[in-house]
Amino acid sequence: MNRVEGRDKVTGRARYAYEYPAEDVAYAYAVQSPIAHGRIRSIDASEALATPGVLAVLSSADPPALGSRDDAELALFQTHEVAYHGQIVAAVVATTSETAREAAQYAVRIEYDAEPHHVRLRTDHCGLYRPDKVNPAFPTDTEQGDVAAGLARAAVTIDATYTTPTEHNNPMEPHASMAVWEENGDLTLFDSIQGASDDRDTIASVLGLPPERVRVISPHVGGGFGSKGTTRPNAILAALAARAVGRPVKIALTRQQMFDVTGYRTPTIQRVRLGADAAGRLTAITHDVVEQSSTIKEFAEQTATPTRVMYAAPARRTTHRLVRLHVPTPAWMRAPGEAPGMWALESAMDELAIAAGIDPIELRVLNEPAVEPESGLPFSSRNLVACLREGARRFGWANRDPEPGIRLEGRWLTGTGVAASTYPARRRPSRASAAVEDGDFVIRIAAADIGTGARTVLTGIAAQTLGSPAERVRVEIGDSALPRASLAGGSMGTASWGSAVVRACEALLKNGAEGTADTTEDVESDSGFARHAFGAQFAEVRVDIDTGEVRVPRLLGVFAAGRVLDEKLGRSQFIGGMTMGLGMALMEETVVDERSGAFLNHDLAQYHIATCADVRDIEAVWIEEEDPHLNPMGAKGIGEIGIVGTAAAIANAVYHATGRRIRDLPITPPKLLG
Amino acid sequence: MAEITLQVNGAQRSVSADTRTSLLDLLREHLDLTGTKKGCDHGQCGACTVLIDGRRANSCLALAVAWDGAEITTVEGLGDGAEPHPLQTAFMDFDAFQCGYCTPGQLCSAAGMLAEGGPSAVTADLTGDPPLTAEEIRERMNGNLCRCGAYVNIVAAIEDVSR
Numbered sequence: 001m002n003r004v005e006g007r008d009k010v011t012g013r014a015r016y017a018y019e020y021p022a023e024d025v026a027y028a029y030a031v032q033s034p035i036a037h038g039r040i041r042s043i044d045a046s047e048a049l050a051t052p053g054v055l056a057v058l059s060s061a062d063p064p065a066l067g068s069r070d071d072a073e074l075a076l077f078q079t080h081e082v083a084y085h086g087q088i089v090a091a092v093v094a095t096t097s098e099t100a101r102e103a104a105q106y107a108v109r110i111e112y113d114a115e116p117h118h119v120r121l122r123t124d125h126c127g128l129y130r131p132d133k134v135n136p137a138f139p140t141d142t143e144q145g146d147v148a149a150g151l152a153r154a155a156v157t158i159d160a161t162y163t164t165p166t167e168h169n170n171p172m173e174p175h176a177s178m179a180v181w182e183e184n185g186d187l188t189l190f191d192s193i194q195g196a197s198d199d200r201d202t203i204a205s206v207l208g209l210p211p212e213r214v215r216v217i218s219p220h221v222g223g224g225f226g227s228k229g230t231t232r233p234n235a236i237l238a239a240l241a242a243r244a245v246g247r248p249v250k251i252a253l254t255r256q257q258m259f260d261v262t263g264y265r266t267p268t269i270q271r272v273r274l275g276a277d278a279a280g281r282l283t284a285i286t287h288d289v290v291e292q293s294s295t296i297k298e299f300a301e302q303t304a305t306p307t308r309v310m311y312a313a314p315a316r317r318t319t320h321r322l323v324r325l326h327v328p329t330p331a332w333m334r335a336p337g338e339a340p341g342m343w344a345l346e347s348a349m350d351e352l353a354i355a356a357g358i359d360p361i362e363l364r365v366l367n368e369p370a371v372e373p374e375s376g377l378p379f380s381s382r383n384l385v386a387c388l389r390e391g392a393r394r395f396g397w398a399n400r401d402p403e404p405g406i407r408l409e410g411r412w413l414t415g416t417g418v419a420a421s422t423y424p425a426r427r428r429p430s431r432a433s434a435a436v437e438d439g440d441f442v443i444r445i446a447a448a449d450i451g452t453g454a455r456t457v458l459t460g461i462a463a464q465t466l467g468s469p470a471e472r473v474r475v476e477i478g479d480s481a482l483p484r485a486s487l488a489g490g491s492m493g494t495a496s497w498g499s500a501v502v503r504a505c506e507a508l509l510k511n512g513a514e515g516t517a518d519t520t521e522d523v524e525s526d527s528g529f530a531r532h533a534f535g536a537q538f539a540e541v542r543v544d545i546d547t548g549e550v551r552v553p554r555l556l557g558v559f560a561a562g563r564v565l566d567e568k569l570g571r572s573q574f575i576g577g578m579t580m581g582l583g584m585a586l587m588e589e590t591v592v593d594e595r596s597g598a599f600l601n602h603d604l605a606q607y608h609i610a611t612c613a614d615v616r617d618i619e620a621v622w623i624e625e626e627d628p629h630l631n632p633m634g635a636k637g638i639g640e641i642g643i644v645g646t647a648a649a650i651a652n653a654v655y656h657a658t659g660r661r662i663r664d665l666p667i668t669p670p671k672l673l674g
Numbered sequence: 675m676a677e678i679t680l681q682v683n684g685a686q687r688s689v690s691a692d693t694r695t696s697l698l699d700l701l702r703e704h705l706d707l708t709g710t711k712k713g714c715d716h717g718q719c720g721a722c723t724v725l726i727d728g729r730r731a732n733s734c735l736a737l738a739v740a741w742d743g744a745e746i747t748t749v750e751g752l753g754d755g756a757e758p759h760p761l762q763t764a765f766m767d768f769d770a771f772q773c774g775y776c777t778p779g780q781l782c783s784a785a786g787m788l789a790e791g792g793p794s795a796v797t798a799d800l801t802g803d804p805p806l807t808a809e810e811i812r813e814r815m816n817g818n819l820c821r822c823g824a825y826v827n828i829v830a831a832i833e834d835v836s837r
Contacts, residue, residue, distance in 0.1 A: 002766050009774030010762040010781060012709015012749035019708035097699065098692045172713045172721055172775040172821045222711070222775030223821050255714040451773030451822045572769045572824065579823025604718040604819060613816040615825040 001470060001566060003456045005220070005449070014220045017192040018176035022248035025178070026055055028241040029100040030233075030257060031090035031108050033082045036117035036597025037295075037326040040080040040089060040110055048092055048107035053099035055245040057108060059090035064240045067208020072296035073261070073329055074206050074236050082112065083296045084328045085597040086260025088233050093241045093249060117326035119597045121267050121292045125323045128290065131300040134320050135336060136490075138302045142374055145315030150284025154275025156356045162272065162344035162663045166590040166599070167265040168258070168607060169333045171450075173222020175262050176252035179238035187214045191235050192221050194228045195487025197446045200480035202231040207239055219478035221450040225580070226332030227262045228450065229489040234261075259602035263331025264590065266291040266301050270344040274351075280358045280366045282313035287345060289320045294329040298322070301330065302337035306422050306644075307345050309532055312369035326597055332489065334580060335640035338423055339647075343584075343665065346419035346648035351661065354402070360418050360652070361388045361397065361536075372530035380529035380629035383560035384420055387536040387623060391418070391558040394621070395538040405659030412542040412551075415657025419648035421535035425495065425562065425636035428486035429520035432500035434462065434508040441466055443475045443504065446482040447497040452639055453569035454493050460566055461498045461633060465505035475501075483516070491533075491637025494565065495630065499523070502632040529629045533636040535559035537578070539649040543657045548669030550586055550654060555646065557620040562627045562636035570638055574620030577642020582618075583610040584643065585650035587666050676739045682707065683751025689738075697741055698722045698733040701748060709749040709778045713819070720818035723779035723786070724748050730786025749778035752785060760835045761785055768831035772822035780818045784832050787814045806836045 008014035045057035058064065060077045069075035076088060090108050094100035118125075134140055151157055178190040187209065193199040196216040204211040221228060234251050242249040253262065268291045275284040287307040293299045304318035333339075353360035365385050371378050392398065400416055401407075407414045432445040443462045449455045455475050463470040476482060486496045499519045507515025540554040557578050564570040587608035591600045601607050620642065627634055647665060654672070655661050662671050679688045682705060689704045698715070701707040701724070710733055713721030717735040724733045725747035752759040761784050764770070771777040791803045796813040804810060811829050820828065 003769070003771075005774075006766040006771075007758070009771060009777050010749070010765050011753065011758065012707070012778050014774055015708060016711075016775065018712075019702070021706060096692060097703065098694045170821055172711070172719065172773065172819065174712065221773065223773040225821070252712065255716065255718075451771075453772070568769050572772060572822075572827065575826055576772060576823035579825060580821070603716055604714050605716065609819060609821060610823065610825075611816050611819060612825045612828065613812045615812070615823075618826050 001456060001460060001568065003453055004459050005455055016173050016220050016222050017178060017190045017218060018250055018252045020178055020190045022178060022180055025248045025250055026093050026095055026245055027097040027100045028091050028093045028237055028249050028251040029104040030088045030237065031104045032257065032260060033085060033087045033089045035082055035112045035114040036085040036119060038082050038112050038114040040082065041113050042111045043090065044109040047109065048103040051099065051103045051107055053095040054092060054103050055095065056093040056241065057090060058240060058244060066206055068205045074231060074233060076233055076236055076240060083294060084326050086328065088261060091237055091241060093245050117597045119325050119327050119592050120594055121269065121290065121323065121325065123269050123290050127323045128321045131298060131320065131322050134300040134302040138305050141319045142308060143317040144374060147284050147286055147315045147317050150315030151273060151275040154283045155278040156276045156352060158274045158348050158351045158355060160272060160348055160351060160663060162270045162347055164268045164340045164343060164665045166267045166592060167333060167584065167588045168590050169225040169227035169263065170607065170609060171223030171225060171227060174253050174255060174258055175228065175232050175234045177235040177238035178248060178250040179242040180248040181242050185213065187239055188217065189214065189235060189239060190217050192228055193218050194221065194224045194448050194450050194489055196448065196478060196480040197484045198487050199231050199235065203235055203239065206236055216480040217478065218448060221448060224450045225334040226336065226489065229332050229487055232262050255604060256602045259590065259599045260328055264328065265333035265336065265340065266330035268303050268340045270303060272344050272348040274348050276352055276356055280356050280363050282311055282367050284315040285311065285313045286317040292323050292325050292327060292330065294327055295324045297329040299330050303341040306338050306341045308374040309372060309422055310345060310420065311367040312373055316373065334577065335423060335644050338640065338644045339584065342421065342644045343647045346645055347651055347663065350417065350652040350655065361392055364388060364420055375530055377530040380531045381625050381627040382534060383623050383625055384534040384536065387534055387558040387560050390623060391536040391538050391556055395556050404656050407657065411544055411546060413545055413657040414540065414542050415653045417539050417649045417652030417656055419537050419645040419652060421537055421641050421645035423491055423533050423637065423641035423644055425531040425533055425630060426490060426492050427495035427499060427523055427631055428492055429523045430485040430496045430500040431483035431518045432504040433483050434504040434515045436513060441468055441473045443473065443501055444482045445477060445497055445500060446480055446485040447477040447493060448488040449477060450488050452488060452493060452573060453566065454488065454497065456569060457494055457565050458497055458501050461501050462505050465502050466509065491639040494635055495637055498633045498635065499631045531630060533559065533561035533638065533641050535641055535645065537645040537649040539653040541650060541653040541657050543654060543672060548672035550667055552582055552650060553616045555582065555618045557642060559620065559622045559641060560625050561622060561638050561641065562625050562630055563634040564622050564638065565633055565635050571620050573638045574642040575618050577640060578618050578620065578646050579610050579615055581643040581646020582614065582650065584665060585647035585667055589666050678738050678742050680741065681745040683747060691738060693739050695738045696734050697736040697738045700738040701733065707748050707750055711775050711778055713776065720783060721776050721779040723783040723818065725782055725786050728789065730783050749781055752781060759785065764831035764835045768827045768834065770827040770831040771824050776818060776820045780820065780828055783815060783818045788836060808833055
């Protein structure tokens, strides 16, 4: 169905965090560190404070009182130490945004004692270590069987290293907050956030307030892709600034500031080794990952975890090693773990297929496991093979000549490639209420719609459960005052919130007037199955033989993700993920300047995402799956799987077109011409 | 400070604003027309696209004081009163947006683009007005970024309206 908030979004009525009116509002602007490592020697704010319109300057010269400093990215102005280039070290609050920005840039004098910094990820870094777990709580390493023996007895082996660069989420709406302290000391915060309940708790904890004294409002969020999954410094800064000046305060990070303080995808260096017998059956798989975090907080991406799920092999190993650099803390970006991990694994599978002389689809079918390889759990449902077969039929794979570098059309070498996708299907506890008000059904849940269509899908779920037309159902989300809900992340939104909405609606039907639900017990009893969505992605590419330019005339994704609850919105989610995957394959890369420690290309003219002219024919379809082991809707999350495998499918097609295997993302012309 | 008078969505609006104020900030901060979005403030994303005297422009790159007297159409003024513009209806029907943050810019850009005509960088025959194919739409809408990846549906929606 059409999005229920669609009219508000196309007419400009939908307000995002920064856009709420407030009496007497002031504006904050952050001052950032120009050094990557060291210490603030002195701060002189006198010139800023003398500027007409400036109300306050916040900095570590006068550390504001906080309730918790546990998260060093949020404990603003508590220390003189600098951990990375671009870290927020001060802020100016003024009556206009222009004055705040001018004073922050030119009238706050900070002197630093710089120390040497290290910002480049290397496999031989002396600081490499084994984290206790990887995001969010997976084992760091796993090993089964005798890997050395498995590789030794293999007829064909692949041993290759694949890398991914720093990538930035770059939602279109810059992270923004407006803080309003009420007369009774309560805080209302309008925030661009993927989960109002968790945000409220974090903000309350950092500020030292009981959670019930804080309310987070976020009905519309302009994308996030993970960067708005956790509280960001803008929220804390708005609250501290508003407390300091006794007025509501707004802050919107600039696009450039977002690169430094709202998270990013860690660069990865991934070594994959595969061994297979003469028939193509895997004898061993290893996936060893090196990645980074900051010096002030550990984030260990779960990059090798999809390798624990994908293919059968008697011997297998996955490892993650981290190094702490003078960089901002990496965080979630659409399909953390799966997106970079499957780029490596699915590139390696293509290399193995070529080395073994087996069709890449048949190689994957041959190594299809009966149960989840490492856990031994049965899959609640797994239809990777059906996706591959259906995709092959639709894409026209049957007559493909595997020979690389032989199809020249004018100046363009053409080729096709395939890769598999996967993403976990999980859910988290949530609460919801359902009531009859003025003859309509009203559903309340602190869910978030960051563009996924959550409001619309929950409306559909409630309408179906209640046996009511959707027009008579109103869903209220995006407010921490509503029943507590999990965040929009990990492709868990619909599964988590939908479960609570179904139960609340069922309770309403029993009771007649009102129903409430808390799915904690239901979710905690989820066990006994490995739950994952799967998919197959097909790419057709054209590579200019003179310039190395890669075009992607066609992408096809076939997914198996339980029941797709809304065809129109579901297709948009898959296609949106694949479009971001196209960017990951061909253009997305944040360049780190080793001299200054800064992200160099920190804007949308230099950090390239896929644009309208880059996207040609992208189609997504799905196989209907009946899976009774998931949730009342039978749905698996679909927000992230679309980006998983796209880059490998494109890289594999580039190899087919040119005979050049690119193992370093993104696949830019110099790499093809070099 | 400067006195700036604009015709905004058919109504005359006069504002006293800092001379550094962009047209985008004037609309958002002074006139509470928050439908026009700030995505980059550098003319790189197109989220702030409005029509200035009927032509599409990045309002973040326009100093408000320089456009004193101009006629501005924002997403709030695209439709005819309560009746949405055909592009707005098509965007809803084709699901041409997800988070909605680039949408006002896409809509104003599309409205401006449909009135433009003439050849583009992908036009083979540079004489006369080329038919508005999907290829032409993709090229002409290329300045409006969408991170949710709704381009396929955006092009379909605009194609539908242009028929």
